Amino acid sequence: MLGMKLYMAQRLSALIMAPLVIGHVGVMIYAVQGGLSAAEILGRTQGSVAWTLFYGLFVVAVSIHGAIGLRVVLFETVKLRGGGLNAVTWVIFLGLMILGSRAVWAVTVP
Amino acid sequence: MDVSVWRGDASGGRFQRFEVPARTSQTVLDVVAWIQQNADPTLSYRFACRVGMCGSCAMMVNGQPRWTCRTHVDRVTSDGRLEIAPLRNLAVIKDLAADMDPFFEKWVTAEAVFHPARSRDEAVERVNPDDPARQQVDAAIECINCAICYAACDTVAANPDYLGPAALNRAWTLVNDTKDAGRTAVLDAVSGAGGCHNCHSMGSCAQFCPNELNPMNAIAGLKRATARRFLGG
Missing domain, CATH: 1.10.1060.10 (Alpha-helical ferredoxin)
Structure with missing residues (x-):
């Protein structure tokens, strides 16, 4: 069910997510403690290639990691198998990608 | 000692209760052997060496997998009760013998x-x-x-x-x-x-x-x- 490629995709996406999560939490603490308003935050993120790459990569990694993780849960607990399992995995991946991309778009595109 | 032993095959079954005399240094395999020799000779189970080398006598004992020849009854009984079943995750051939x-x-x-x-x-x-x-x-x-x-x-x-x-x-x-x-x-x-x-x-x-x-x-x-x-x- 979880072969080599899916296993590596999940592990490598976790490897990417780990520093991004730390960066994200650090930024949140900084923003809250510094008392930045929404407008001030957007002023820093909109038009920024760095923040677009930071959160864009985060969304891709989360979508891959989450879809594979939920695939395992569905296989083992709901007993979903075969084409249905693959289809649901893709739906979860694409759903997370769409939701995440919309969020990244909203804060980075002026 | 109140012992429940799984009886049945791949299609299903139930636990059957036996009264087995408690003895010093008694193993779970001793209990199964006593039932087969003294209470019901149709009871099926698997064993060979009886000294923990062959790996053939494993069963579920009070819900946990154990090598029955090296498992002393007094270490695993709860309230003087013992429940013995075939190994989990394998189909049952008959009674305590799982399909390996x-x-x-x-x-x-x-x-x-x-x-x-x-x-x-x-x-x-x-x-x-x-x-x-x-x-x-x-x-x-x-x-x-x-x-x-x-x-x-x-x-x-x-x-x-x-x-x-x-x-x-x-x-x-x-x-x-x-x-x-x-x-x-x-x-x-x-x-x-x-x-x-x-x-x-x-x-x-x-x-x-x-x-x-x-x-x-x-x-x-x-x-x-x-x-x-x-x-x-």
Whole structure:
């Protein structure tokens, strides 16, 4: 069910997510403690290639990691198998990608 | 002593209660043997050596997998009651005898078979006991094929394709064995859909192994070896 490629995709996406999560939490603490308003935050993120790459990569990694993780849960607990399992995995991946991309778009595109 | 024993076959069954006299240093296998010899000769179960070497007498005892020949009754009874059932995660042939075929078929699927590196005409490969790879083999080699780890594993319960701790533990010994020439074949075999990457590292295999092996550690080793190979290392 979880072969080599899916296993590596999940592990490598976790490897990417780990520093991004730390960066994200650090930024949140900084923003809250510094008392930045929404407008001030957007002023820093909109038009920024760095923040677009930071959160864009985060969304891709989360979508891959989450879809594979939920695939395992569905296989083992709901007993979903075969084409249905693959289809649901893709739906979860694409759903997370769409939701995440919309969020990244909203804060980075002026 | 109040003993409940599973009676039935692959189509189903039920627990049957027996009153068994308690004795000093009595093992669970002694209890099963007493029932078969004194109460119901139709009771089916499997055993051979009775000294913890052959691995054939494993059963579920009060819900946990154990080697019954080395399990003393007074260590596992609760309120003077004992419940004995066939091994979990395997189909029942009859009563306490589980069908071991899927368990051993998965050993073969995992390429957990010896791949000779030399012919009989060549000198035997030298084995250095201080070599770190050999020490990995030594730590995992004393498996008696009892299937207790297989019965304890929740991943096996949830994923019928999963090769299981024993087969993967054996595969790990071969990956580290200088006498074995099948490293690539073994790593291919354990990278399949039911391979080592399905293990959630819950550790029931290590918890229940009667020989105190750690298949979870062996599986982690396989994960590292296959990942290194995947990344070209």
